[in-house]
Amino acid sequence: xxxxxxLLDVDTLxxxxxERVLDLAVExxxxxxxxxxxxxxxxxxxxxxxxxxxxxxxVSFELAAKALGATVVDLHVAGSSVGKGExxxxxxxTLERTxxxxxxxxxxxxxxxxxxxxxxxxxxxxxxxxxxxxxTQALLxxxxxxEAIGPLDGRVIAIVGDVAHxxxxxxxxxxLVSCGARVRLGGPAAWVSGFEGYPGVEVAANIHDTLxxxxxxxxxxxxxxxxxxxxxxxxxxxxxxxxxxxxRMEVAAPNAPILHPGPTNAGVELTGELANGRRxxxxxxxxxxxxxxxxxxxLVTGAA
Amino acid sequence: MSEERFxxxxxxxxxxxxxxVRVVDPGEGSNTIRDLAVxxxxxxxxxxxxxxxxxxxxTGLIAAPGFCDLHTHLREPGGEDAExxxxxxxxxxxxxxxxxxxxxxxxxxPDTPIQLTRLLEAGRxxxxxxxxxxxxxxxxxxxxxxxxxxxxxxxxxxFSDDGAAVPSPDLARAALxxxxxxxxxxxEHAEDSSLVAGSVMRAGPTAVRLGLAGWPPSAExxxxxxxxxxxxESGGRLHLTHLSTAAALEAVQxxxxxxxxxxxxxxxxxxxxxxxxxxxxRHFAWDEPADVGVIAARAFDGSCRVNPPxxxxxxALALLAGLADGTIDAxxxxxxxxxxxxxxxxxxxxxxxxxxxETALSIGLAAVEAGRLDLATLIHALSLGPAQIIAERxxxxxxxxxxxxxxxxxxxxxxxxxxxxxxxxxxxxxxMELPGVVRLTVADGRVMYRS
Numbered sequence: 001x002x003x004x005x006x007l008l009d010v011d012t013l014x015x016x017x018x019e020r021v022l023d024l025a026v027e028x029x030x031x032x033x034x035x036x037x038x039x040x041x042x043x044x045x046x047x048x049x050x051x052x053x054x055x056x057x058x059v060s061f062e063l064a065a066k067a068l069g070a071t072v073v074d075l076h077v078a079g080s081s082v083g084k085g086e087x088x089x090x091x092x093x094t095l096e097r098t099x100x101x102x103x104x105x106x107x108x109x110x111x112x113x114x115x116x117x118x119x120x121x122x123x124x125x126x127x128x129x130x131x132x133x134x135x136t137q138a139l140l141x142x143x144x145x146x147e148a149i150g151p152l153d154g155r156v157i158a159i160v161g162d163v164a165h166x167x168x169x170x171x172x173x174x175x176l177v178s179c180g181a182r183v184r185l186g187g188p189a190a191w192v193s194g195f196e197g198y199p200g201v202e203v204a205a206n207i208h209d210t211l212x213x214x215x216x217x218x219x220x221x222x223x224x225x226x227x228x229x230x231x232x233x234x235x236x237x238x239x240x241x242x243x244x245x246x247x248r249m250e251v252a253a254p255n256a257p258i259l260h261p262g263p264t265n266a267g268v269e270l271t272g273e274l275a276n277g278r279r280x281x282x283x284x285x286x287x288x289x290x291x292x293x294x295x296x297x298x299l300v301t302g303a304a
Numbered sequence: 305m306s307e308e309r310f311x312x313x314x315x316x317x318x319x320x321x322x323x324x325v326r327v328v329d330p331g332e333g334s335n336t337i338r339d340l341a342v343x344x345x346x347x348x349x350x351x352x353x354x355x356x357x358x359x360x361x362x363t364g365l366i367a368a369p370g371f372c373d374l375h376t377h378l379r380e381p382g383g384e385d386a387e388x389x390x391x392x393x394x395x396x397x398x399x400x401x402x403x404x405x406x407x408x409x410x411x412x413x414p415d416t417p418i419q420l421t422r423l424l425e426a427g428r429x430x431x432x433x434x435x436x437x438x439x440x441x442x443x444x445x446x447x448x449x450x451x452x453x454x455x456x457x458x459x460x461x462x463f464s465d466d467g468a469a470v471p472s473p474d475l476a477r478a479a480l481x482x483x484x485x486x487x488x489x490x491x492e493h494a495e496d497s498s499l500v501a502g503s504v505m506r507a508g509p510t511a512v513r514l515g516l517a518g519w520p521p522s523a524e525x526x527x528x529x530x531x532x533x534x535x536x537e538s539g540g541r542l543h544l545t546h547l548s549t550a551a552a553l554e555a556v557q558x559x560x561x562x563x564x565x566x567x568x569x570x571x572x573x574x575x576x577x578x579x580x581x582x583x584x585x586r587h588f589a590w591d592e593p594a595d596v597g598v599i600a601a602r603a604f605d606g607s608c609r610v611n612p613p614x615x616x617x618x619x620a621l622a623l624l625a626g627l628a629d630g631t632i633d634a635x636x637x638x639x640x641x642x643x644x645x646x647x648x649x650x651x652x653x654x655x656x657x658x659x660x661x662e663t664a665l666s667i668g669l670a671a672v673e674a675g676r677l678d679l680a681t682l683i684h685a686l687s688l689g690p691a692q693i694i695a696e697r698x699x700x701x702x703x704x705x706x707x708x709x710x711x712x713x714x715x716x717x718x719x720x721x722x723x724x725x726x727x728x729x730x731x732x733x734x735x736m737e738l739p740g741v742v743r744l745t746v747a748d749g750r751v752m753y754r755s
């Protein structure tokens with residue numbers, strides 16, 4: 001899919017394709033600022049269409065596109081014709097006609113980028129769609145993990161929280177399993193059910209079993225805006241049973257790092273001590289956002 | 305494709321002789337190759353035809369009683385951008401249907417005898433018979449019973465709040481009690497609205513993979529069980545439409561064994577398509593591989609959004625078995641046209657429904673070719689089975705007003721948007737090659753379609 005004009009999901013990427021993105025991201029990080037790098041996408045116009053709030057993803061896509069010399073337009077959804085009731089596809093076709101060649105789309109519904117890819121001629125990069133996928137987040141997480149703990153073969157990566165409503169978790173499952181990792185899911189039953197059958201994935205019954213000997217731990221955001229808490233009783237109960245803290249991390253592999261896609265809910269998914277402590281890779285995740293998105297943009301446009 | 309012609313119920317009656325056609329008549333239990341003669345609209349003995357009557361070669365073709373669709377959305381009034389009585393009945397005729405039952409989720413819904421009469425009037429010169437299903441509740445709002453007896457007198461063949469179930473048990477019981485007195489079925493869209501809130505496809509591995517909120521089978525079963533209990537108490541006839549789960553089918557089987565007056569239908573798309581189609585599969589249920597994966601070029605296609613949602617492979621095969629063993633009385637299309645702009649949207653925002661009148665026979669024939677259904681059962685489920693539920697007759701015996709379809713079961717056609725008679729094109733079958741082409745549809749002795 002990547003290199004073929006779109007990045008809609010990571011589920012069809014092979015290990016070799018994933019590693020190519022990560023290797024290229026490392027190259028991009030080094031090359032950022034060089035004249036070659038800054039001319040790579042000078043013929044491209046990248047349109048950012050974010051129908052949902054975003055800081056990290058939108059800003060890093062914008063910086064990535066600019067670092068490659070692309071012209072960047074940001075469709076300010078609230079201030080655009082979307083507010084006048086224009087349909088998604090009409091808006092995207094308008095962007096295409098104005099000259100956008102590559103579309104970076106975030107949308108609140110699962111599958112919206114597939115519609116964009118089918119019904120327009122633009123290269124489409126999925127920047128997060130509903131509960132379905134967040135490909136570039138999973139790729140930057142894989143890069144962050146690889147750089148922190150080495151190759152992922154046989155390593156146990158624990159993912160804790162609301163897997164069911166999480167596009168980050170879905171995309172991470174595919175990337176981590178493709179890279180040879182074992183994924184262990186932990187969370188309230190309503191948040192992990194349905195994933196038992198995924199190849200390479202196991203579901204743990206409690207926080208202890210989830211973290212035991214884990215080589216790295218990924219905390220998911222509790223998505224209060226998707227009103228997902230109703231299914232599990234209460235937020236208080238989640239914190240009591242599942243919140244990551246230093247004591248619970250004792251059973252994980254020594255120095256096992258912690259990732260979180262952000263933004264965190266203070267004190268809900270993990271303690272502030274963990275989020276800001278020695279195990280935390282949260283800052284590294286954000287830093288890796290730009291080079292990974294540079295690599296993705298270069299690949300979907302055929303520039304790399 | 306040869307030239308196509310449509311007719312109207314107001315056309316003059318037809319006279320012709322079709323030679324050597326295989327006549328499958330479920331009412332007679334017969335299946336023979338013979339000549340089929342129609343004189344001034346009536347089936348007759350070929351010896352009585354005048355010399356010079358038009359002769360048609362029926363070699364290789366199958367003649368069956370006209371099909372009857374218990375569940376059609378003609379969208380008139382209020383949704384004429386998607387379909388009209390004229391376009392919808394032409395689609396019906398092209399699919400071999402001679403009767404369609406217009407569902408009442410129109411704007412406004414038919415909830416009074418006068419509105420019902422008006423709709424029946426509007427269908428007088430259509431391309432097939434238009435029967436009308438009245439709204440159970442006033443404004444289809446689920447609050448108070450409409451004038452069911454009055455609408456039955458005006459010609460309603462049944463009552464439904466389709467699009468939703470009758471929401472409360474007491475209202476459903478009152479409706480069934482009332483309908484017991486006028487011998488009309490309550491046609492129930494069995495679905496608990498609170499259990500399906502927000503869902504857009506069948507719960508299961510594909511929904512989990514695609515990150516789409518899942519529709520639980522309990523939503524159907526809970527209303528089916530409620531209504532069966534109410535039908536048993538009240539004596540009113542219950543007809544469950546578009547059943548989509550094996551669990552609900554088992555409940556129907558049990559109820560019938562106890563003598564509860566319950567019938568049911570299934571749509572072609574719940575028999576043959578599966579939830580994997582939302583991920584881009586285009587395999588019929590009986591051909592579906594173990595892991596379909598996600599086919600990016602077709603995944604999340606709004607044309608696969610339908611309610612109840614496309615079912616699991618296991619449930620589709622159970623529904624096919626239920627049709628084969630007679631638990632399911634009828635195939636009904638739930639033909640639900642929508643304008644393009646309501647389907648070229650993200651999957652979750654797509655209007656639910658797909659057109660079905662022009663493909664029902666083809667899907668059935670695909671199941672026959674796959675050995676999942678026998679031809680006589682298919683024809684029964686499309687013609688006599690549904691007709692009996694609305695007290696229509698179907699027979700190919702001499703003396704009857706001709707009401708029949710003739711189709712070529714082996715001819716194949718690629719389904720193209722341009723060729724459809726419906727005003728809408730929302731079906732995921734576009735581009736697929738399907739078996740079965742209708743050559744002639746005759747309703748009330750008039751030619752409604754010919755190709």
